[in-house]
Amino acid sequence: MQDPGRLPAPDDTGSATEERFTYQAQAALRGVLEMLAGGGVLHVTCEHFEDVLVARADGTVSGDVALWDFQQIKSYEKQDSWTLSKVLRSKALTSLLRTHRALREHRDLPYVLTVGVEGPVSSEADVRALAQGQGGDSTERLGRIARHLDADAAETAEFLRLVRIEELPDRYELERRNRDVLFALAPHLRAGDVEVLHADLLNRVRLAMGGRLGPRWQALVTQPDVPEAVLRKRLTPQKLRDVTLQLTRxxxxxxxxxxxxxxxxxxxxxxxxxxxxxxxxxxxxxxxxxxxxxxxxxxxxxxxxxxxxxxxxxxxxxxxxxxxxxxxxxxxxxxxxxxxxxxxxxxxxxxxxxxxxxxxxxxxxxxxxxxxxxxxxxxxxxxxxxxxxxxxxxxxxxxxxxxxxxxxxxxxxxxxxxxxxxxxxxxxxxxxxxxxxxxxxxxxxxxxxxxxxxxxxxxxxxxxxxxxPFSRSELSSAAQRILDGLGVPDSREVAGRFVRVLDDAHLTGFARTPLMTTMLCQLYAAHPGQSLPATRGALYARFTDLLHRRMSGRDLSGVRSQTEAALARFGPAAVSRAHDLLDQLPDMIDSLAYGHRGGGITSWVGALAALDSVRRPRAVPEDDWNGFLASVLGRSGLLTRSGDGFAFLHQTLQEYCAARHLARTPLAHARELDRLLGPWEEDWGTTPWGAPLDTASYIGFLIDPGTAPPTDPATVLRALAVPDNIRGCLLIATQLSLGTLLADTWKPLVQMAVQAMATASADDDRDATSRVWAASVLAELDLQEGTTALETLVDDQLLDEEFNDDPHSPDFSDRLLAARSLLELDPVRGRDACHRLVHDSHLYGSVRVRAAEVLLTAGDERARPDLEYLAGADIHFDDRQDAANRLAPLDPEAAIHALHTLIGDYWGDPDWLDWCRDAAQALTYLGDPRGQQITDDLPKPQP
Missing domain, CATH: 3.40.50.300 (P-loop containing nucleotide triphosphate hydrolases)
Structure with a gap:
């Protein structure tokens, strides 16, 4: 069925109507409310062909349009009744006839033509007959209307059979009724909510009248091939989805x-x-x-x-x-x-x-x-x-x-x-x-x-x-968006310069996380010519200093000026105490951050007020002082409101501030560092699984020169950089990735950890799994050496000797573990390694099949032929069948052939009858009718 929205309208100049007549907006809203109530209206279009076009459903769930109702809405200030003469003078029939002429060639389009009039229809016979679709039943009346329309009698009679006149209440009553419908649809809403909802819906109707509904019209329409200009005039259930949700839930x-x-x-x-x-x-x-x-x-x-x-x-x-x-x-x-x-x-x-x-x-x-x-x-x-x-x-x-x-x-x-x-x-x-x-x-x-x-x-x-982490292009894109959001002109060019500065400072890898990108961009935007910090601690130090300077500036919008304005009425002592607090705020937040790590702070405002240095001046009421403290905490740039209290914007900010507080007390700093490093000094022999990784970031701030750690911070980690402590070397690798160990002073420590893990991964006397983990940690310290070590372990046929003597799940293969680790670091070499494992006859069959599955997951085109090869290789029956089953989604015919070959190879051996039966069932599952025949032909199991 044709949608009139796809047809050119003979008169589609309704833009001025929106400004001149508010009445027709309320009239159109009737159809919208009926749609929201589930009354059979599919959608309402404004100012296309006629003032209002209502599409009514056929009563089924298909959503087909059973009737298109083209409505001309006429309103007058004088509430005289509508006579035929008045209807003719309104030109409503003239407009509807143009619509009729545009539509009548579309025989499959069911439609009616409605004149909606404000006020009562006269009792005169002519207008009453017209209102009921009988306008052409009288020869005299027909001639009168035909002459007015400048149309012949036959066309006018056909036209009038589709015309109806509907009496509408006056504008005030119509608006009241529309509100009453909303009350009935949502009795849970308060009167004020209904008023807001009514105004919102009326505004959407007005936007439709002006063709300005959007901007997501393409995703919200029910007829996607209707022109955009019409869709911007059409209100659909999809466009009113939020209103429906508000009414129902x-x-x-x-x-x-x-x-x-x-x-x-x-x-x-x-x-x-x-x-x-x-x-x-x-x-x-x-x-x-x-x-x-x-x-x-x-x-x-x-x-x-x-x-x-x-x-x-x-x-x-x-x-x-x-x-x-x-x-x-x-x-x-x-x-x-x-x-x-x-x-x-x-x-x-x-x-x-x-x-x-x-x-x-x-x-x-x-x-x-x-x-x-x-x-x-x-x-x-x-x-x-x-x-x-x-x-x-x-x-x-x-x-x-x-x-x-x-x-x-x-x-x-x-x-x-x-x-x-x-x-x-x-x-x-x-x-x-x-x-x-x-x-x-x-x-x-x-x-x-x-x-x-x-x-x-x-x-x-x-x-x-x-x-x-961000790739280089993603880093540049993120930087451009952040700089643009900060109002930096020519953000694309500036982002390019920013990334080049990172390259020159060897900070690109450090900057590839959203938080680091955000902080570095703000520092760069604040001081484009200044060099960037060399470590994470130095970055946080400069960033928190930037936040404090922004907050405590003396411009009219700064917190100091506002503090003076708010507290001046309590006297100069109150203002002086407030300025002292602003000067000391970084140290105070550091102290509270450390206290919060121990779980001792439930109220940030209360904890701040309890500090001796910021005692409330006697002249300031407690509520005013606490309000001031809350304002200062909220504007610090470090904290955000969370319910009735505050929380750090990011956990690393809390860690940095707590570490900075400890750095002011060397003995407490040393005790805390010893406590946190203790679990990292314990070697569990084979893997670093038990490493307390959740403490690594905090440890990084405690040893970072940017937070004034011990004189030689590398000393505290040097004992960890030994071959027997994979966990300790993992901590060093984690600090390297966090950006703690970027300075030259850390290079000897990193090299010690590299050598330790290289030694551990190459030690034939060590447990195989620990060798793989050592190589993985080595890759985090030195990518090239680590990937080479992993590749060596993949090809070490002695690595899985214990596994092959006592076969278990293929996932416990250390060679496969090494290949997976290599795949995450170097996809090309990792896929090649998995392919070699597929064809390595020294490996247990289940491992070879799992290696092919890893290739499949990685999207390697060799996965299909590798699975086909394994389905016919000299490996265990169930491994061949597993390979065939994995092959089935990729190449059903090859999988069916492989299963037939497998059954044929074991047909005469009574020890394998149950296995053959399983393979035959797999054939049936793949849609091969021979599977059931094979099942029937196989010898029955002996009781």
Whole structure:
């Protein structure tokens, strides 16, 4: 059936009408309200052909249009009744006849023509007959109307059979009735809410009248081949999706609206300052790399596997009941979760995808309460500043956001739960919720790397994704967006110069995380000619100094000027005490940061007020002084409001400030460093799985020259750089990646760790697994030496001797573990290594098949022929069958042939009848009718 929106209108000049007549907007709103009420209206188009075009459904679920109602709306100030003469003078019939002439050649288009008039229709017979579609029944009346229309009698009679006149109430009554409909649709709404909703809907109708609906019209229309100009005039259920949600699920609508706003705020320093760029304007999507679990296992089937680098994080992260996102400090975890939440809210409102709705929650907020209650409390706290209209209830999160849909719970900062038992209990809770056959919740848990034992409770099959640092081009793009958001002119050119400065200072690798990029860009924008800091500690020192200078400036908008204005009425002593506080604020925040790490601070304002140096002046009331303290903390650039209190904008800022506080007391600093380094000095022999990776960033600040550590900070780590301590060398490698060890003074220590891991990986007397881990750590210290060591281990046929004598799961092969590690570091050499393992007859067959699967996951074109080769190789029956089954999705005919060959090779051996029967069933599963025949022909098992 033709859509009139695709046809050129004979008279489509309604733009002025919007300005002259508000009445027709209320008349069009009737159709919109009927659509929201489910009354059969499919969509309403304004000012195309006629004032209003209402598409009505045929009563089925197909959404087919049964009737197009073309409406001319006429309004007059004088409330005289409408006679035939008055209707003719209004030119409504003239306009409708033009529409009729444009449409009548489309015989499959069912339509009526309506004159909607403000006020009553006269009792005279002529206008009453016209109103009922009988205008052509009288020869005299027909002639009169035909003469007025300048049309012949036959055409006029055909036209009038489609014409109706509808009496509409006066403008005030029509507006009242429209409001009453809204009250009836949503009795839960308050009167003020209904007024706001009515004004919003009326504004959308006006935008449609002017052809200005948008800008997402392409994604929201039901007829995608209708011209854009018409779609911008058409109100559809999709375009009113948010209104529908507000009418049916006000709590959910409130949450989604606030969620979208909150997800746009940038999680990094300076984000809360006026004029700072939004997350959406500066966010550069990062790639996710699927990594093996602690023992190198990946047990997903080829059908479930994804490419190693995935751009579509929202779709990827919601695919399994639970998954982990791993990244180092500032690696982009919070930005990613906010982007996923924003994406889910957008998709939800657009009805593009209503399978999951994201809710971001700090891991610490999930401790000690039932999950729905914790989600409600955390979401309410986080969204209170983003137009949330009511406290979110437990019931919201106890129920599905839509039939068949689930909540995607985005858990941020698992590593910020410092008690390992609490972490275990939380993960156990999430795992139990996710284990339901039809879970109400799915979980994405973002964390810094943690000891493997802490995550083991989730099981080996839970996907783990590593956030990949920016490539050089992504770094340049991120820098351009950040600089543009900061108002830097010619941001593209400046971003190019910025990246070249990073190159010259050997800081490019250090800058490839979102947090580092953000901080470095702000420093560069503030002082373009100044050299950049050489280490992470120096970067944080200069950055926090920049924040303090911005806050304490004496311009009219600065905190000092505002402090004087706010406290001057309490006398000069109050103002002087306030200025002293601003001068000492960095040291005070450092002290509070250290206290907070020990869990001793529940109220930041209270803790600050308790410090002797900032005691409240007697003349200042407590509420005024506490308000001043809260304002100062909020404007420091380091803290952000979190519910009734404050939290650091980023965990690394808290770590830096705490380390800076300790550096002022050498004895306390030394004790803290000894305590943190203790677990890293313990060698567990084979792997670094138990390493307390959650302490690595804090240790880095404690030993960084930028925070005034011991005279020779390398000394404290030198004892770790030995072949027998893989864990200790991992700490050194982690500090190198964090940017702690960039200065030349650290090079001897790094070289010691390189030599230690090279020795360990080449030691034939060591445990094979520890050799592979030593090579992996070596690669983090020196990529070239590490990848060479891994490649050597892949080809070492003696490495899996113990495995071949006592075969277990192929995932415990150390040669395969080395190949997987190599693949993550150097995809080309890693794929070549896996291909060599496929063809290595010294390896157990299951390992060779798994190596081919790894190739398949990596997208290597050799995976298919390698699987076909293994399906016919001289390996165990079940390994050949496994290879054939893996081959089936890629080449069904080759898989069927391989299974027939396999059965033929073992047909006469009674010991293999059950295996042959399994292979025959696999043939049946692949659609080969011979599979059942083979099953029938095989000898029956003996009782």
């Amino acid at each position: 006000p709590d959910l609508a409130d949450y989604v609206r606030a969620s979208r706003l909150a997800a746009q705020t940038h999680p990094y320093p300076e984000a809360g300052q006026a004029g700072a760029p939004s997350l959406s304007s500066v966010y550069v999507p990062q790639r996710l790399h699927r990594v093996a679990s602690e023992n190198g296992r990946r047990r997903d089937s080829p059908a479930d596997q994804s490419p190693s680098d995935v751009a579509d994080a929202p779709a990827l992260l919601g695919r399994t009941p639970v998954c982990l996102v791993l990244a180092g400090p500032g690696g982009g975890k919070s930005s990613l979760l906010r982007a996923v939440q924003a994406d889910s809210a957008e998709r939800w409102l657009a009805r593009e995808d209503q399978q999951m709705l994201g809710v971001t929650v700090p891991a610490t907020a999930l401790l000690g309460s039932p999950l729905p209650r914790a989600l409600a409390a955390a979401a309410t706290t986080q969204l209170a500043a983003f137009a949330l209209q009511q406290t979110l209830s437990d019931e919201l999160f106890l129920n599905r956001p839509a039939p068949g849909a689930c909540w995607l719970v985005l858990v941020d900062g698992l590593d910020e739960i410092t008690d390992p038992d609490d972490r275990q209990n939380l993960l156990r809770t999430l795992a139990n919720f996710a284990a339901s056959p039809d879970p109400l919740y799915r979980f994405v848990v973002a964390t810094r790397p943690l000891p493997g034992k802490d995550l083991r409770i989730l099981g080996h099959d839970v996907p783990r994704y590593q956030l990949v």
